[in-house]
Amino acid sequence: MTDQIYSSITGKKKAGKKSFAVLIDPDKVDQREIAKLVQLGIEAEVDYFLVGGSLVISNHLDEVVKQIKKLGTIPVILFPGAPSQVSRFADALLYLSLISGRNAELLIGQHVISAPLVKQSGLEIISTGYMVIDGGAPTTVSYISNASPIPANKNEIAICTAMAGEMLGMKLIYMDAGSGAERSISESMIAAVAGVIDIPLVIGGGINDPEKAYLNCKAGADIIVVGNSIEKDPSLIMEMSAAVHSVPVRL
Numbered sequence: 446m447t448d449q450i451y452s453s454i455t456g457k458k459k460a461g462k463k464s465f466a467v468l469i470d471p472d473k474v475d476q477r478e479i480a481k482l483v484q485l486g487i488e489a490e491v492d493y494f495l496v497g498g499s500l501v502i503s504n505h506l507d508e509v510v511k512q513i514k515k516l517g518t519i520p521v522i523l524f525p526g527a528p529s530q531v532s533r534f535a536d537a538l539l540y541l542s543l544i545s546g547r548n549a550e551l552l553i554g555q556h557v558i559s560a561p562l563v564k565q566s567g568l569e570i571i572s573t574g575y576m577v578i579d580g581g582a583p584t585t586v587s588y589i590s591n592a593s594p595i596p597a598n599k600n601e602i603a604i605c606t607a608m609a610g611e612m613l614g615m616k617l618i619y620m621d622a623g624s625g626a627e628r629s630i631s632e633s634m635i636a637a638v639a640g641v642i643d644i645p646l647v648i649g650g651g652i653n654d655p656e657k658a659y660l661n662c663k664a665g666a667d668i669i670v671v672g673n674s675i676e677k678d679p680s681l682i683m684e685m686s687a688a689v690h691s692v693p694v695r696l
């Protein structure tokens with residue numbers, strides 16, 4: 446197994462550079478929309494495409510991944526909502542354990558079931574501590590996961606959860622307010638968590654304007670993920686990516 450993608454993520458973090466990732470939900474795009482997103486992504490110098498969703502109903506994941514790969518060189522990282530969402534055509538897979546919840550299935554159960562399939566895929570596997578933070582309204586992820594999110598104002602729970610994830614050997618922490626969250630994660634929580642871990646911190650959920658993306662990076666996010674607001678207005682890719690990449694390098 447290579448570690449090309451993870452090396453690129455940690456390399457950017459070491460260099461003090463922030464990354465911008467666009468989340469593509471295979472259920473919500475057709476070929477024409479993918480082509481447009483990839484084109485905009487190339488122009489905006491997007492760092493990664495994340496592909497996945499809490500519910501992937503369609504069965505064209507392979508086709509979506511292949512099309513993105515064919516049209517450009519931006520790496521594709523799978524962000525699976527279920528064990529079935531594995532495509533060997535991607536560059537890497539976030540191997541998510543829902544460490545903010547207490548649902549054993551999503552902590553380890555589904556991993557056990559899908560382990561042989563995931564291993565056979567030959568994908569680069571990035572062990573990720575996935576933390577769902579209350580975003581103000583139930584989102585698909587909070588319903589599907591059947592697990593309570595961390596309350597938005599409980600920074601100390603987020604801190605301890607992220608620290609535990611890092612000490613368990615996870616390579617990334619992904620804090621997510623859920624797709625289309627009413628409230629994105631507070632800068633104070635991002636800063637608190639970034640202050641106690643050395644592994645890269647991914648932030649997503651409800652980020653709908655470039656300023657928010659910028660401020661989240663300033664607070665300590667290493668990678669910003671945006672899905673919903675770009676689905677609604679793809680031209681936001683430009684401003685969002687520029688905002689993330691304009692954060693001054695701090696080593």
Ligand code: 1GP
Pocket residue numbers: 468621622623624625626648649650651652670671672673674
């Ligand atoms: C959801 O973090 C991602 O899992 C992105 O959220 O769709 O709200 O941008 P949005």
